[in-house]
Amino acid sequence: MLQSFLQNILNALQWGSFYSLIALGYCLVYGVLLLINFAHGDIFMVGAYIAFFVSMVLLGKYGAMAGLPGWLVLTLAVPLTMILTAVVGVTLERIAYRPLRRKGVNRLYVVITALMCGLILENGNLALLGASRKSFPTLIPVQVYTFFGITVTNIKLMVIGVAFLSFLLLHFIVTRTKIGMAMRAISYDRFAVPLMGIPADTIIVFTFVLGSGFAGLAGLFFAMTYPVIDPYMGALIGWKAFIAAVVGGIGSIPGAFAGGFLLGFVEIMVVAFFPSTFRDLIAFSILLLILSIRPTGLFGVARRTKI
Amino acid sequence: MKRLTVPALLAAIFAVLLWATMTGVLNAYWQSVIMFMGVNVILATSLNIINGNMGEFSCGHAGFMAVGAYVSSLLSVALFAKSAVFGDPLLSPDLAVWLFPLVLLAGSLAASVVGLLVAIPSFKTRGDYLAIITIAASYIVKSTIENIGVIGGARGFMGMTGVMNAMNDTAKLPWILIWVFLGTVFSVCVIRRFIYSTFGKGVDAICQDEIAAEIMSVNTDRVKLVAFMVSCGLAGLAGGLFAHILGYVNPGTFTILKSTEIMVMVYLGGMGSLSGSVLAAILMTLLIEYLRDAFGFINTFLHYISVIPDSYEVTQVWKWVLIPLLLVLLMQFRPEGIMGRRELADVFPGLRKFYKFKG
Numbered sequence: 287m288l289q290s291f292l293q294n295i296l297n298a299l300q301w302g303s304f305y306s307l308i309a310l311g312y313c314l315v316y317g318v319l320l321l322i323n324f325a326h327g328d329i330f331m332v333g334a335y336i337a338f339f340v341s342m343v344l345l346g347k348y349g350a351m352a353g354l355p356g357w358l359v360l361t362l363a364v365p366l367t368m369i370l371t372a373v374v375g376v377t378l379e380r381i382a383y384r385p386l387r388r389k390g391v392n393r394l395y396v397v398i399t400a401l402m403c404g405l406i407l408e409n410g411n412l413a414l415l416g417a418s419r420k421s422f423p424t425l426i427p428v429q430v431y432t433f434f435g436i437t438v439t440n441i442k443l444m445v446i447g448v449a450f451l452s453f454l455l456l457h458f459i460v461t462r463t464k465i466g467m468a469m470r471a472i473s474y475d476r477f478a479v480p481l482m483g484i485p486a487d488t489i490i491v492f493t494f495v496l497g498s499g500f501a502g503l504a505g506l507f508f509a510m511t512y513p514v515i516d517p518y519m520g521a522l523i524g525w526k527a528f529i530a531a532v533v534g535g536i537g538s539i540p541g542a543f544a545g546g547f548l549l550g551f552v553e554i555m556v557v558a559f560f561p562s563t564f565r566d567l568i569a570f571s572i573l574l575l576i577l578s579i580r581p582t583g584l585f586g587v588a589r590r591t592k593i
Numbered sequence: 594m595k596r597l598t599v600p601a602l603l604a605a606i607f608a609v610l611l612w613a614t615m616t617g618v619l620n621a622y623w624q625s626v627i628m629f630m631g632v633n634v635i636l637a638t639s640l641n642i643i644n645g646n647m648g649e650f651s652c653g654h655a656g657f658m659a660v661g662a663y664v665s666s667l668l669s670v671a672l673f674a675k676s677a678v679f680g681d682p683l684l685s686p687d688l689a690v691w692l693f694p695l696v697l698l699a700g701s702l703a704a705s706v707v708g709l710l711v712a713i714p715s716f717k718t719r720g721d722y723l724a725i726i727t728i729a730a731s732y733i734v735k736s737t738i739e740n741i742g743v744i745g746g747a748r749g750f751m752g753m754t755g756v757m758n759a760m761n762d763t764a765k766l767p768w769i770l771i772w773v774f775l776g777t778v779f780s781v782c783v784i785r786r787f788i789y790s791t792f793g794k795g796v797d798a799i800c801q802d803e804i805a806a807e808i809m810s811v812n813t814d815r816v817k818l819v820a821f822m823v824s825c826g827l828a829g830l831a832g833g834l835f836a837h838i839l840g841y842v843n844p845g846t847f848t849i850l851k852s853t854e855i856m857v858m859v860y861l862g863g864m865g866s867l868s869g870s871v872l873a874a875i876l877m878t879l880l881i882e883y884l885r886d887a888f889g890f891i892n893t894f895l896h897y898i899s900v901i902p903d904s905y906e907v908t909q910v911w912k913w914v915l916i917p918l919l920l921v922l923l924m925q926f927r928p929e930g931i932m933g934r935r936e937l938a939d940v941f942p943g944l945r946k947f948y949k950f951k952g
Contacts, residue, residue, distance in 0.1 A: 316721075322721055322724070382921060382925075385925055386924065386925065386928070389928075391924075391928045392928070394648075394650060394864075395860075395924050395928045397650065398856070398860055398920065398924060399920075399921055399924045399925075401652075401853060401856075402857075402917035402918075402920045402921045402924075403917070403921065405850075405853065405913060405914075405916075405917040406914055406917045406918055406921070409910055409911075409913040409914045409917075410914045412910050413908065413910040413911050413914055417910075521849070525728060525732075525849065528725065529725055529728070529729060532721065532722060532725045536721060536722075561740075563736075563739060563740050563747075564736075564740060566732055566733075566735075566736040567732075567733060567736035567737055567740060570729040570732045570733050570736070571733055573729055574710070574714075574726060574729045574730070574733070577714065577718065577722060577725065577726060577729075578713075578714050578717075581714070581717045581718040581722055582722070583722075
């Protein structure tokens with residue numbers, strides 16, 4: 287009993303890591319721009335595809351170069367995927383969001399644009415690459431360790447480690463560095479920041495680089511854990527990560543991180559004790575309950591409305 | 594005399610539609626296009642109350658549509674048709690024609706009760722948090738339906754064609770077309786009356802400034818509750834009609850993609866513009882149907898001039914790249930949509946004399 291409980295906790299940690307990594311991206315962009323970047327789930331999907339193509343090229347499957355050993359491919363794929371996914375995120379920002387922001391239109395229009403960009407990414411991918419699923423190559427051989435009857439794979443440990451490291455890194459950037467201070471300043475008062483000589487557009491681009499980069503990282507590790515990728519993989523997980531970010535209190539980095547793990551725990555525990563089709567139902571009901579008790583999320587602070 | 598123009602026009606359209614359907618001038622394909630147009634008009638105008646007039650961001654409209662679709666189909670099949678789930682009909686199939694509106698009404702009532710799931714949290718939360726509640730509500734609805742095995746679960750529920758046949762036995766008329774037409778006119782009337790009533794002005798007031806509205810003695814909680822329930826209820830009506838057009842419902846239809854489609858119509862028409870939503874719903878339905886043919890043509894053409902490799906086919910998937918792209922471009926160059934916040938009568942003041950209405 288205890289063993290299966292601990293095993294479930296470990297699974298939940300892994301599952302929550304993906305939610306957390308994606309929720310962090312939502313949260314960064316929201317914290318700075320007050321924009322729900324609905325395309326984020328699909329950026330995660332694009333990240334998984336980029337990881338797929340990068341690894342295939344580096345493994346020498348396309349014949350463009352001699353194959354490299356798996357561990358080297360992984361080490362190279364992490365930065366390459368992050369950079370290329372960040373390029374996609376920044377492109378969206380430059381093409382779609384920035385012109386709207388310059389015009390100073392209603393925030394809602396930007397949100398709709400984001401939603402539509404997500405659909406374009408998703409269906410564009412489906413149209414170009416076809417509906418067939420792609421199986422992700424094995425980069426490092428899976429090793430299974432067993433402690434006291436609890437099994438854990440090296441990939442699982444890696445995923446959990448990466449999620450915690452990313453959180454610490456992002457938390458450090460936002461709270462301790464000058465650029466993080468500028469990010470918080472933009473979220474506090476967007477009109478005063480350029481007057482203080484802070485290049486607001488550069489800071490916003492940097493935010494998108496960080497957010498999309500970590501979505502790409504999540505995509506890479508998701509594809510390594512569940513080695514089948516398809517164009518719709520980002521849609522549901524993206525919405526759920528967004529819900530996790532909101533439950534944690536959107537705009538707060540520890541909130542998004544905790545919210546992701548909370549959602550992971552809820553889902554895994556539901557599957558452990560109920561039929562698995564109840565997963566979405568119970569998870570969403572619990573989240574609805576949390577939001578009706580604490581409308582600003584677990585870590586969120588209510589913004590006072592001035593009259 | 595002039596105030597009768599609009600009812601007369603509607604009656605004329607109705608008569609022409611009936612005539613064209615009965616004589617076969619309008620084939621089955623165009624009949625279904627017109628019926629989906631009606632359903633989309635109901636969906637877009639009802640979502641417009643929340644997303645346009647109230648300025649909230651609801652992205653779970655398909656969930657309420659699903660409630661209406663399932664409740665009314667279950668009721669109509671149980672009452673008027675022989676089915677595997679419910680056995681013999683509870684009432685005589687002859688009554689189907691008379692009681693069908695009540696069945697649709699029951700579906701929309703159920704949908705508006707489920708709308709409370711969103712309406713009650715909306716007293717305390719606004720904006721992004723409310724958006725997430727609507728998404729969660731629509732997932733909860735979809736997931737609940739999938740988990741009820743008796744009504745088919747994820748496989749869906751069918752048998753509504755039996756009800757339609759029962760109506761045809763009573764009188765040989767295109768019944769579903771009639772119900773869709775009446776439902777559409779009814780919804781637009783209800784929404785128009787609601788938005789322009791003194792009570793409904795509160796919805797616009799909440800959009801402008803909630804606190805100021807509260808100070809000016811608008812009971813914001815009550816207005817929100819009524820607005821959400823009206824909107825969700827009409828979505829349920831649209832769902833009921835949708836289910837009976839297809840004769841088959843499946844929880845997989847009512848996903849976020851469906852909600853997005855409705856949202857596209859609202860924003861294409863212009864937030865808070867009733868006539869804009871109607872126009873956009875008609876345009877979008879036609880566009881989607883047009884693209885269905887157009888992609889086949891584009892595919893042949895591109896293969897003919899050898900721009901794309903033989904192994905690649907331009908398929909219907911491109912439709913869902915093109916429609917979002919259209920909306921992104923719209924947001925860049927005309928973010929207020931076709932009509933903005935104005936109505937048809939504001940754009941063409943000459944129309945105003947044809948109907949009497951305190952605008």
